[in-house]
Amino acid sequence: MKVEELSITYKTSFERKPTLKQALIRFGRGQRAVKEVKALRDVSFEVPTGTAMGIIGANGAGKSTLMRAMAGILPPSSGTIEVWGRASTLLALGVGFNKDLTGRENIILGGLAAGLSRKEVEEQADDVAEWTELGDFIDMPMRTYSSGMSARLGFSVAVHMKPDILMIDEALSTGDAHFREKANAKMAELRESARAMFLVSHGLGSIKEMCTEAIWLDKGKLMMRGEPEEVVDAYMKFLKVKKSATTTEDI
Structure with a gap:
């Protein structure tokens, strides 16, 4: 995958409080104001096959925006993204699932959405269902699931759809x-089969343990790329946070 001078700017609107005079003129209605948000600013990097890339940064740094852009969900405002192979995304747990359908039915839908044939999906459905360890819940509507159960199903679908590139946003923070x-074992298996992985997480210990490289974003800018240990240490120094078991998992 290659990302070159990627920038994403989007507009958001909010209600601006009117003055008394404006309120009287507009019968008490507020005024909509538009604000531009530069989510990513000229981000460039290339990821060779077999790389497990961790993406770190504070809330609002642009991590999830970058993932959505690489997955083809968000179009770039400028710059380019080249994806080599099939990407399987788990960007927000349970997104894309139909809550009125059973877990098993959502497995089939997820596989079809990932580009697999009906035959391929049906061949894998039972294995995916068993891997979730949801028991009888697999044949119950997803509206009966807890958030952790939905996360299990989403992760299971994502990693079993033969992805060349796997993108996960905070997925491993759920479950027992x-x-x-x-x-973790499944992720290691995917890495060994020369597939690329992107992991966004606030759990810096997980980034160090599971990734071979890391990038650090801050306010949409690429601050650093390198070995996970070095990037995490630089990020922590930037935040002036003391190293401890608690901070490395909670930042």
Whole structure:
């Protein structure tokens, strides 16, 4: 994957409080104001096959925007993105699922959405369902699921759809220790099969453990790229945060 001079600017509107005179003129209605947000600013990097790339930064740094752009969900305002192979995305847990359908039915929909044939999806559906360890819930409507159960299903679909590039945004922060261990093992399996992975997480310990490289974003700008240990240390120094087991998982 290659990202070159990527910038994304979007507009958001908000209600501006009117003065008394304006309120009287407009019968008490507020006025809509438009604000431009520069989510990404001239970001460039290239990711070779086999790379596990961690993406870190504070809230509002542009991490999720970058992931959505690489997944083809958000169009660039300027710059280019080249994707080599099939990308499987888990950008927001449960997004894209139909809550009125069962977990098993959503597995099939997820596979079809990922570009697999009906035959390929049906061949994998049972394996994916078993891997989730949801038991009888797999055949119940997803509206009965907890957020953790939805996360399990979403992660399971994403990693079983033969992705060349896997993009995960905070997915591993949910679930019990057993499921996180399974997820880590699956991610390692994907890395060994020469597929690229992108992981956005506030858990800096997970970035160090699971990634081979890392990039640090701040206010839409690429601040640093390098070994996960070096990038995380620079980020923590930037935030003036003391190293501890708590801070590395909670920042």
